[in-house]
Amino acid sequence: MMLLTKKMIEIRSILNTVGQGGALTLPSIVVIGSQSSGKSSVLEAIVGHEFLPKGSNMVTRRPIELTLVNTPDAKAEYCEFPALGLGKITDFSQVQRTLTDLNLAVPAEQCVSDDPIQLTIHSPNIPDLSLIDLPGYIQVVGKDQPAELKQKIADLCDKYIQPPNVILAISAADVDLANSTALRSSRRVDPRGERTIGVITKMDLVDANRGVEMLSDRKYPLRLGYVGVVCKIPQQSSGLFGRSGVNVTSAIVKNENAYFSAHPLQFGPQSELAIGTTTLRHKLMHVLEQTMAASLASTREAIVQELEEATYEFKVQYNDRPLSAESYLAESLDSFKHSFKEFSEQFGRPQVRALLKEVLDQRVMDLLAKRYWNKLVDDLSPTQPDADPLSGLPTADASSLYWQRKLDASTSELTKLGVGRLATTVVASELQSHVDKLIAASTFASHPFAQRSIVDASSSILNDRFYSTSDQVENCIKPYKFEIEVDPNEWTKGRENVGRTLKEELKACDAAQKQLENSIGKRKLRDVMGFIDRVRKGDVVLEGDGGGGAGGFSSALLQQGREAVFLRDRADIIKMRLLAVKSKQCANLKNKYHCPEVFLDVVADKLTSTAVLFLNVELLSEFYYNFPRELDLRLGRHLNQTEIERFAREDPRVRKHLDVIKRKDMLEMVLEKIESLRQLEGRAKKEQTKS
Numbered sequence: 001m002m003l004l005t006k007k008m009i010e011i012r013s014i015l016n017t018v019g020q021g022g023a024l025t026l027p028s029i030v031v032i033g034s035q036s037s038g039k040s041s042v043l044e045a046i047v048g049h050e051f052l053p054k055g056s057n058m059v060t061r062r063p064i065e066l067t068l069v070n071t072p073d074a075k076a077e078y079c080e081f082p083a084l085g086l087g088k089i090t091d092f093s094q095v096q097r098t099l100t101d102l103n104l105a106v107p108a109e110q111c112v113s114d115d116p117i118q119l120t121i122h123s124p125n126i127p128d129l130s131l132i133d134l135p136g137y138i139q140v141v142g143k144d145q146p147a148e149l150k151q152k153i154a155d156l157c158d159k160y161i162q163p164p165n166v167i168l169a170i171s172a173a174d175v176d177l178a179n180s181t182a183l184r185s186s187r188r189v190d191p192r193g194e195r196t197i198g199v200i201t202k203m204d205l206v207d208a209n210r211g212v213e214m215l216s217d218r219k220y221p222l223r224l225g226y227v228g229v230v231c232k233i234p235q236q237s238s239g240l241f242g243r244s245g246v247n248v249t250s251a252i253v254k255n256e257n258a259y260f261s262a263h264p265l266q267f268g269p270q271s272e273l274a275i276g277t278t279t280l281r282h283k284l285m286h287v288l289e290q291t292m293a294a295s296l297a298s299t300r301e302a303i304v305q306e307l308e309e310a311t312y313e314f315k316v317q318y319n320d321r322p323l324s325a326e327s328y329l330a331e332s333l334d335s336f337k338h339s340f341k342e343f344s345e346q347f348g349r350p351q352v353r354a355l356l357k358e359v360l361d362q363r364v365m366d367l368l369a370k371r372y373w374n375k376l377v378d379d380l381s382p383t384q385p386d387a388d389p390l391s392g393l394p395t396a397d398a399s400s401l402y403w404q405r406k407l408d409a410s411t412s413e414l415t416k417l418g419v420g421r422l423a424t425t426v427v428a429s430e431l432q433s434h435v436d437k438l439i440a441a442s443t444f445a446s447h448p449f450a451q452r453s454i455v456d457a458s459s460s461i462l463n464d465r466f467y468s469t470s471d472q473v474e475n476c477i478k479p480y481k482f483e484i485e486v487d488p489n490e491w492t493k494g495r496e497n498v499g500r501t502l503k504e505e506l507k508a509c510d511a512a513q514k515q516l517e518n519s520i521g522k523r524k525l526r527d528v529m530g531f532i533d534r535v536r537k538g539d540v541v542l543e544g545d546g547g548g549g550a551g552g553f554s555s556a557l558l559q560q561g562r563e564a565v566f567l568r569d570r571a572d573i574i575k576m577r578l579l580a581v582k583s584k585q586c587a588n589l590k591n592k593y594h595c596p597e598v599f600l601d602v603v604a605d606k607l608t609s610t611a612v613l614f615l616n617v618e619l620l621s622e623f624y625y626n627f628p629r630e631l632d633l634r635l636g637r638h639l640n641q642t643e644i645e646r647f648a649r650e651d652p653r654v655r656k657h658l659d660v661i662k663r664k665d666m667l668e669m670v671l672e673k674i675e676s677l678r679q680l681e682g683r684a685k686k687e688q689t690k691s
């Protein structure tokens with residue numbers, strides 16, 4: 001028959017992981033008693049080890065669901081906290097520490113928590129039992145304890161002593177039974193005393209006759225009766241055996257027997273009284289088995305109903321679509337890699353080239369503005385500040401050393417700006433930002449952990465490649481730092497191209513100007529620009545604007561005005577330069593000093609082509625090859641089952657889906673177990689009637 005209890009306890013544990021409780025569980029033995037009634041001592045005598053939290057500071061604040069598993073063939077004893085994943089613990093003092101920590105983690109102002117701690121103990125020396133230890137009842141609330149503590153403990157105990165649970169009501173022999181809080185509580189929920197076992201502890205502390213009186217009590221009759229015990233863990237064994245981790249059951253029993261056999265008259269073989277820890281153990285096993293078996297039918301009913309609900313939900317909400325954390329991860333990863341492949345197919349050499357050229361075009365524009373467009377005035381006619389800023393350039397003399405030097409210096413600035421670094425940075429950040437976009441559009445968007453892994457994967461590859469790529473590119477453009485040869489075809493292409501670039505730049509200036517106009521108002525902008533122009537000509541002296549504005553304009557407005565003036569001047573110059581570039585003169589390569597725009601564009605184009613060649617090999621191809629592999633590694637092979645599960649559960653929809661399936665599977669499994677249990681039970685009964 002004992003096999004039945006084991007199996008039922010197993011079912012109970014599985015049902016515990018499905019959660020909810022209520023009808024969806026099997027009964028357990030709930031241990032209640034006042035503080036210091038000897039509750040812990042009884043439990044420890046059954047287990048054979050000291051493992052419960054001790055101390056004056058209300059150390060039991062949460063229920064402890066204790067599952068004892070008898071392992072007849074195993075020598076070693078070990079404990080597990082299934083919810084904590086700490087693995088097998090063989091040191092009972094470590095269990096004690098863990099339980100103490102878990103209990104003390106409940107904040108003092110909350111007093112107690114009804115969230116149970118699950119603890120499973122495997123040992124060849126223990127019976128199969130399921131016990132729930134609860135905080136001890138207190139009589140008076142301590143000075144530093146919250147006033148509602150007493151009530152909270154009583155409420156928590158009330159929750160657990162409901163049917164069909166068995167109540168183990170602990171009372172100490174040195175306290176009058178009429179004052180036993182445990183018995184008083186159990187009476188309220190079990191008035192006919194049908195599912196309460198009374199335990200009288202500390203029998204050694206009262207006169208043996210008084211002990212007999214208590215055990216044969218008729219005032220509080222209990223169908224399951226009273227058991228008298230002496231559970232004090234012998235001092236020498238708590239030190240000696242306790243420390244060495246040896247099971248102390250026999251030491252306790254020996255000590256207990258010594259007491260009872262010292263009073264043969266009262267507790268001798270003739271007495272009908274139930275005494276001793278061993279008797280208690282057997283009683284608990286027997287009562288638990290009976291109670292569990294009696295509940296089996298109704299629990300089965302509840303499970304069937306619950307399973308129907310889960311099956312219905314699975315069908316309606318999820319269309320019976322199977323899902324596991326692994327399959328979810330694999331599908332997500334596949335579709336991400338697929339989208340990455342699509343991206344890689346449309347972001348190749350031509351796209352990198354366009355990207356890079358655009359960046360260099362902008363550098364060329366800035367360079368021109370700095371070296372030519374702004375400085376024309378000073379360079380050409382420093383004594384005539386009013387001269388047309390463009391009048392100088394078209395007449396630039398090709399033999400003039402000045403203009404040669406100027407173009408050389410500009411070219412050199414362009415070739416030496418660190419093209420290797422710049423180009424690598426631009427392409428790497430473009431790749432990174434595309435990866436970000438792909439993540440945002442994928443199922444990984446709702447998975448912070450996977451997102452981090454993907455971003456890490458891409459940045460680690462890009463970082464790895466960064467220096468060698470940028471060095472390679474820099475090396476390969478090196479010749480351009482010394483000499484640049486341009487042929488007529490390149491010149492023509494450059495001329496067309498820079499025409500487009502200038503138009504784009506003009507558009508950008510106009511757009512920025514429009515934006516200022518919209519934000520300030522056309523008139524106001526015109527006024528402030530007029531003021532700035534007058535200041536520049538020297539018509540007006542700019543007074544103030546140490547932050548407080550000037551000329552009736554606020555400082556912020558003046559700043560915007562300056563920006564508008566800059567944009568207007570830049571646009572004017574660009575228009576002129578566009579005319580110059582389009583002019584016949586600029587059609588001819590010989591006139592390159594007249595047309596620095598065209599020349600620099602050709603240089604930028606050469607730099608781009610060379611850079612792209614190496615970026616493609618060193619960065620792009622490498623990235624396209626390694627990234628999917630790195631993803632497989634980080635999100636595939638490296639993850640263990642728990643991590644995969646945690647990943648999938650990050651998405652609430654997936655979590656719900658997985659939960660329904662898990663619940664369904666669990667319930668089906670439990671149901672199967674119950675069915676086979678019933679068959680076992682049936683067979684056992686047949687055997688009994690035969691014999």
Ligand code: GDP
Pocket residue numbers: 033034035036037038039040041042136201202203204205229230231232233
């Ligand atoms: P709990 O607060 O109800 O868990 O009570 P404990 O099990 O911690 O016991 C309270 C005190 O009573 C401890 O000092 C125990 O050593 C002592 N004690 C427990 N059982 C017995 C017993 O059968 N005989 C004697 N003499 N002392 C006991």
